[in-house]
Amino acid sequence: MDDRWPHQTVDVLGVRVSRIDVGRLREFVAAAVKDRTKLTITFANPDYVRKAQKDRALRDLMNGFDVNLPDGWGVVLAAKIFGRPVPGRMANDDLTDDLFGQPAEEGWRVFLFGNAPGVAEEAAHNLRAWFPGLAIAGTQHGHWAKDGALPPETAERLIAEINEAAPDILHVGLGTPLQQRFVADHRDRIDAPVIITCGAYFEHLAERREYYPSWVLKLRVGFLYRLAREPRRLWRRYTVELGSYLGRVVVHRIRHGKQS
Template structure:
């Protein structure tokens, strides 16, 4: 298991969430690419935090990343309750300008790996239109796992070679949690991209195949209610029982341990 570099963070039920803002993230991206010093980035939302409480392997995987950004207002809220607030919610969709606008400005090379066949390619076409000059140097779908839920070694070796041959400065890996964290951790020593970012279904949003939250929903911090309304059958348990359990555990943790320093 790769060990993350230390930095200011808050413990959210065992998951180390990074206390960083957008300017600091931009600086870390620039430094990693200029120095060719690898930087790994993943994201924590309440669902992942609760899963990591039950699964020590997942918790260790998430904590092995250099930056673990707050994906969701539930994580932002928990950090504030624990007395060590993070500046803001920082999901992939909130950072499109940082990952792709900055890449276009700086001439960085980007590789999109993950999601269903054709999605990364469609995302790349949109990104080239939205950010003229951005260099998307490769795309590859992420449907390679076998019946065990893991990518076979031979296939993983081929994918690593393909990615490295494209010489990206930033590699986005959208395989879903925990497969994307497993892939990055297992192959970090062989991947040559200075910046590696896990991104779940992000390419679906970039390809405009999955509707993202309207701006007013984000301003009111009601993304969970919007998703529940849009797809109640699939989301009701996550945003009622599981979310309620998460909030209770956060409050109980605060009562037992007090504020963090």
């Protein structure tokens, strides 16, 4: 974590979650682009937090980012239970207007790296239509990993491609923990001042701008909506594992009380 981006945080089962609002986030991004100062941003959802509690390496990766935004109401709820509430849920889907509207307004260049072949290109096509004037510096898919890691020669080639495109903001959608490891290992060699992890976000952008219908966001049942769309892949995450996560939050609160 860089001390040039000071802000308050809440400890959610060992993961340092940022307590900033959208306005402060936009200020950080603007300052990083203007000063060419590195700013790394990732997201903490209940699944990542639960895994990080058991996996010290993943916890250290997440805590090494400058900003760690609350992705999911489970993290928002935990912060409130621990006595240090966050302004609200700040997943990639919630921030589309900011992540791409701000660059379109300012003339910044963005690069989309990740997800399956063709997805980033389709996402870029939609983004150009939604945000006139947005400069997409380049796109590249993220299916390069072997045995859970990017081969060194592949990483070298991808970094050279990204730097050649000269983006101001790089979005990395490789899935956790691969995307966090890629940023941690190569942040100082990537010229883009702002690097943001985004998981499967390009898939949402490629399909439509509002992945979650407004009623889903209003009722705060995004996890149920995703479960209904992908039951085979997500049923365990949103039943057994989510229940385990919430149980750990309650136990931690009982044992340690509120955070000061």
